[in-house]
Amino acid sequence: MVMSSESAAAVEAPPVQAAGPEPFEPGRDPASPNRNLTPITTEVDVKGRLQVGGCVLSDLARTFGTPLYVLDEATLRASCRAYSRALSQAYPGPSLALYASKANSSVAITALVAQEGLGLDAVSAGELLTALAGGMPPERIVLHGNNKSLEELALAADRGVTVVADNWRDIELLTELAPQLRQPVRLMLRFTPGIECHTHEYIRTGHLDSKFGFDPDQLETVLQHLAACGWARLTGLHAHIGSQIFELQPHRDLAGVMADGLQLARSLGHPVTDLNVGGGLGIRYVVSDDPPTIEDWVRTVAGAVAQACRDRNLELPRLLCEPGRSLVATAGLTLYTVGSRKTIPGLRTYLAVDGGMSDNPRPITYQSPYTAVLADRPGAEASETVTVAGKHCESGDVLLKDIALPPATSGDLLAVFATGAYNASMASNYNRIPRPAAVLVHDGMADLVQRREQPEDLLRYDVLPARLTPVI
Ligand code: LLP
Numbered sequence: 001m002v003m004s005s006e007s008a009a010a011v012e013a014p015p016v017q018a019a020g021p022e023p024f025e026p027g028r029d030p031a032s033p034n035r036n037l038t039p040i041t042t043e044v045d046v047k048g049r050l051q052v053g054g055c056v057l058s059d060l061a062r063t064f065g066t067p068l069y070v071l072d073e074a075t076l077r078a079s080c081r082a083y084s085r086a087l088s089q090a091y092p093g094p095s096l097a098l099y100a101s102k103a104n105s106s107v108a109i110t111a112l113v114a115q116e117g118l119g120l121d122a123v124s125a126g127e128l129l130t131a132l133a134g135g136m137p138p139e140r141i142v143l144h145g146n147n148k149s150l151e152e153l154a155l156a157a158d159r160g161v162t163v164v165a166d167n168w169r170d171i172e173l174l175t176e177l178a179p180q181l182r183q184p185v186r187l188m189l190r191f192t193p194g195i196e197c198h199t200h201e202y203i204r205t206g207h208l209d210s211k212f213g214f215d216p217d218q219l220e221t222v223l224q225h226l227a228a229c230g231w232a233r234l235t236g237l238h239a240h241i242g243s244q245i246f247e248l249q250p251h252r253d254l255a256g257v258m259a260d261g262l263q264l265a266r267s268l269g270h271p272v273t274d275l276n277v278g279g280g281l282g283i284r285y286v287v288s289d290d291p292p293t294i295e296d297w298v299r300t301v302a303g304a305v306a307q308a309c310r311d312r313n314l315e316l317p318r319l320l321c322e323p324g325r326s327l328v329a330t331a332g333l334t335l336y337t338v339g340s341r342k343t344i345p346g347l348r349t350y351l352a353v354d355g356g357m358s359d360n361p362r363p364i365t366y367q368s369p370y371t372a373v374l375a376d377r378p379g380a381e382a383s384e385t386v387t388v389a390g391k392h393c394e395s396g397d398v399l400l401k402d403i404a405l406p407p408a409t410s411g412d413l414l415a416v417f418a419t420g421a422y423n424a425s426m427a428s429n430y431n432r433i434p435r436p437a438a439v440l441v442h443d444g445m446a447d448l449v450q451r452r453e454q455p456e457d458l459l460r461y462d463v464l465p466a467r468l469t470p471v472i
Contacts (some may be wrong), residue, residue: 053441110134223419240278332420
């Protein structure tokens with residue numbers, strides 16, 4: 001086990017009983033953090049308390065309050081390195097992994113990912129400005145979106161960010177902007193590849209009912225159109241087939257479809273150098289999840305792209321991919337304080353925590369399962385089956401249904417794992433509940449990277465028309 005703490009107190013973690021009949025092991029595989037349930041620096045100290053990044057979780061809760069997003073720097077860096085290493089080993093040409101920042105967009109995460117040499121995928125002016133503020137070089141950023149505004153396109157073009165043209169409207173708006181531009185716009189073209197993935201199955205069709213990208217039938221027309229646009233420099237093609245995918249075959253099939261697109265684009269005179277195969281690699285949320293390693297995923301994608309290009313006699317493009325979840329999910333966990341407890345005899349026991357669907361909307365949105373332990377007693381026998389509910393006025397506000405935990409009472413601290421992706425970035429203020437703080441832990445230190453919202457912050461954008469001002 002990785003000993004991240006300077007303190008001699010850290011000891012080898014025993015298997016932890018939680019969230020089901022099987023014990024789970026704290027994350028131990030730094031080569032592919034997406035396969036671990038917990039951050040790679042997770043340990044149990046001599047007092048039996050869980051620590052991550054050398055920080056005792058209950059100390060973090062005392063210092064920063066709960067709910068609290070905790071992000072382990074070592075895990076995030078290990079994931080970045082796993083992608084970069086695998087790409088350079090498995091792909092014979094140049095390559096770059098772009099962090100899909102929709103998974104968790106913040107200035108601090110961007111800075112880390114930029115330091116690790118990755119690029120970034122943004123889908124809005126907000127994500128783009130965050131990336132620029134975090135020091136991501138514009139030439140390593142791509143801007144996605146199926147309905148970009150003129151302002152978003154102008155910002156990207158002005159900063160030298162690559163725009164992923166998703167539809168004709170993008171091209172119309174860029175044509176409108178062209179007279180004001182100082183440089184040609186670096187463009188990629190997104191198309192729907194006819195490969196549809198649900199988590200555990202996929203289908204191939206000629207056309208897809210998707211709001212993203214050009215229909216494959218339109219590809220030739222749009223490529224011809226762009227060849228006549230002086231403002232456009234088409235540098236690449238893009239496709240993305242889905243998220244939380246455990247299968248590798250759809251990615252192999254995608255390579256062939258994209259290589260066909262590359263051949264077509266080059267035959268029409270576009271010097272296309274980049275193939276961007278999107279993201280999608282799944283992670284382990286619960287013990288029974290068994291995603292491929294980052295290395296296997298990259299080896300499959302890289303091998304298939306190289307082979308498809310060889311088969312068509314095409315010069316190798318630069319290979320880009322856009323992992324989001326698999327880079328950041330298992331680096332994160334959320335700490336909650338247990339509050340009320342309600343037992344319905346013969347039916348269910350509810351434990352309510354101080355957050356819920358506003359800081360993690362994934363269970364209510366996708367029925368996503370999670371794994372949790374009591375942060376100060378991770379090794380205690382999980383002798384009760386409980387349902388962990390949030391504090392929102394909604395019966396469906398349940399974070400974990402029927403999980404095994406040691407008997408817990410108010411004041412106990414619950415750690416929910418693998419919340420580093422699509423939690424903070426999808427958080428809301430439902431019920432006017434402020435969003436949690438986020439801390440980055442590393443070598444026994446915790447840095448605040450997102451301040452906790454205060455209830456008063458939520459009033460900042462309210463405007464009371466004068467005629468409604470209460471007369472006192
Ligand atoms: N590239 C594009 C164009 C995407 O649309 C996405 C995700 C990614 C990359 C990153 O995919 P990843 O590696 O994270 O699977 N909110 C959902 C996930 C939505 C993913 C949307 N697109 C969830 O919480 O499961």
